[in-house]
Amino acid sequence: MRIVVVGNGMVGSRFVEDLLAADRAGKYDVTVLGAEACEPYNRVLLSEVVAGAYDLAALTLPTPAHPRLTVRRGSTAVALDREDRVVVDSDGLRHRYDQLVLATGAVARIPPLADLGADPGSLVPGVHALRTIDDAREIVAATYNATNAVVLGAGVLGLEVACGLARRGCGVTVVHPAAAMMERQLDGAASQALEGAMARLGIEHRVGVGADGIRLERGRLSGVRLAGGEVLPADLLVVATGTVVDTSLAAAAGLPTGRGVLVGKDLASPADRRVFAIGDCAQPPEGGTGLVAQGWEQARRLAAALTAGTAEPVAGPSASDTSASGPSASGPSASGTDVVRLKAHGLDVVAMGVCGSARPDDPERRSLRLSDPGAGRHVEVVVSGDRLVGATCVGAGQVAADLVAAYTRRTPLPADPAYLLLPALAAARTDTAADPTSLPDDATVCRCNGVSKGAIAAALGDGAQSLDEVARATRATTGCGGCTDDVCALVEALAPHRDRSEPVKTV
Template identity: 40%
Template sequence: MSSPGSILVVGASTAALATAEALRRKGYRGALTVLGAEPHLPYDRPPLSKQVLSGAWEAERAQLRPQQALDALDAEFVLGDPAVALDAAARTVTSAAGRTLAADAVVLATGIRPRSLPGSDGLLGVHVLRSLDHAADLRDDLLTAANAVVVGDGVLGAEIAATARALGAPVTLVGPQPALMARQLGPRVAALLGTLHVEHGVRLVPDTAVDALTEHHGQVSGVRLATGEVLPADVVVAAIGSVPATDWLEGSGLVLEDGVVCDSRCRTSAPGIYAVGDVARWHHEQLGAMLRLENRTNATEQAGIVAGNILGEDRPYTPVPYFWTDQFDARIQVHGMPFADADVEIVEGSEDDRRFVALYRRGGRPTAVLGWNMPKQTRLHRQAIVATADALLTLNR
């Protein structure tokens, strides 16, 4: 199979840049264009809720590569111009500025967009966090916040709450789960994380839905809960999940269902068009399931597979799911799937010391390894998940 003469990557974040780099690393020398919606050069998103929001990093430090490295890619970066339409048959993308970009192969890496709280449009003091600009605006408000409320008890909400407390803001975190990050960690470790937040002054309101926002003269003033209680708030952050950025692909002919649907090689339903990163929903051959993962590790690993497949390698993408989070003095790393009904055993360290490795088993088989402030040991125990196909096959049961 010959290499395509030209490749267009739509999106300019981690997955997009990793795809471009992998293409060059694998020997591709043809025309390469990266089309990005934001005006910024490719930057890392995990630091937004931590180092950038806290002020420990200037925005420039989140940039993924220095200008010299980007120049060495010999790629054309077209930034600040969102894609608005795709002609899949012609492999042509139209941008908001009216550009028409055609290529022999197209990689969709448009990521996700955050969900907003109903009634929040135009309301001062209400934020989402997905971009550098979002982080700057939220930081400004947190530095003077009298009462901050984070709505959402997943990874992002928990990280924002931790950073906001470190900035000195009074923080209440409200969410529908019985414990903080329960779906991501399982009940045992989620309870420990909740304790950590409470010790640092975060007020947790679990098992509770948000009914509405209250306002005064265009400024948010509170969060009304389904219980009827109103939490006072001059800053509200919505961390209530996201949706794949596929609205611009409506009518393109691609299969769209919770992302861009792909086969195990990350190929879409249209020849010559691939998807990568947060927007890609692909068939995981070992799990026998469709997956869409929203994390940096997935974005970079999947990019390598996509680049190789464009160039004729024909390899399935079969990762062990992985994510990490930093909150207060805790670094938590998770390999695999820590099901809520799994049996959890501490195999190294101690929960009391808050340095431990936990092994999750379901039906007697390992499904996940979680490390709390034990990164090296966690990587070693990861082999329990990688070692056998049987362990992987239990993940979707």
């Protein structure tokens, strides 16, 4: 049976890996079309490359060597003939399929500013998006000569990039038109605390004002003009204003699309049951989170369903239990796949579940907060009954660790939820939720990949003795990297034959 996968990014490559691992009967011959000419890589960590915490080679993801797998890198799918069941690539080759998986992802959104350029491929010198490995390489090269950098957009990526540029010695100003930074995760009070933390890092900001153009000198960027008339000097501009889902192939073939390619719970198009969509390009009934954990979970489910000969989703934790705006009133998403952690050196921000400026009012939910913008600290919890259904933490790392544990494990809260806000009372508490060695075996440690403590312990029992060996055996730490400290602690405590004189390696 022939299956064609369009897209060789984080989700497409993971689907292929899962499919071939599950296809013990040798049911499928797989062809992958990848627009980028390189191996698949961890796009989530591109901002860490800008910050100098990772080199580009460390981002490469594995591609299985398999006799039934053909990967065509640098080959873009340009046409889809659903009647003939053929995908045509940019080289004019025709690839026949019995089933088709679209994992076309998204591209950087470029705002319509005068002289900026209409798309990522036409930006003027000095202006960059950050969506591909080439983008990261170009931004790092630009920092060697840049003095003043401006970042458009104060979402997760924009703030991570801003901190990375500051770490490389650039003067940085973040420009964000919304009233709050990271408004999907933070409200105004949390944003003010974050602004205070940024000021201590030497990062300036213009929140509540957008850019309406740029200035050029001899065809190269020299400044960014704001809506109020202020001009920020800039020889480097990074655009981090979100993404646009790539539905062009699906739409041209007559498949229903909205924000993404419309699919059912089984991830199949309602117009063509032979065509599936996963990852950023998919629009399932519950919506998309924009997080890689959801795409990876979709890849796992679809691979299991196809190799089992059923179009129905298989049992298991699903990122689809939550929409883009947060979990249902009944509780958080399975495995905490909607936990957002800012990977920005010097900024400590974690948000989960019900949070952000646009969250709906619900009389059945209680909100408690402690806010100290001057100290760059803000903690808010949202409680339904005796369960935590949302939280926002700025500048409160230990509290955030406890709240993530309570949220993902759905543990009962203290009788007075105010205890969740007061790190000074931590010593009086009887639970040890933040200690990974105290977790039950079924507790999720790596949320991106759904790896439990028990799976990590099993890998250590089978002979793994380092972080890298655990990552190869379980995939833990290979997503956003936010679980690395917890996995290192488990290696330190549970590896039976590890040389205790050698520290556990971390990045």
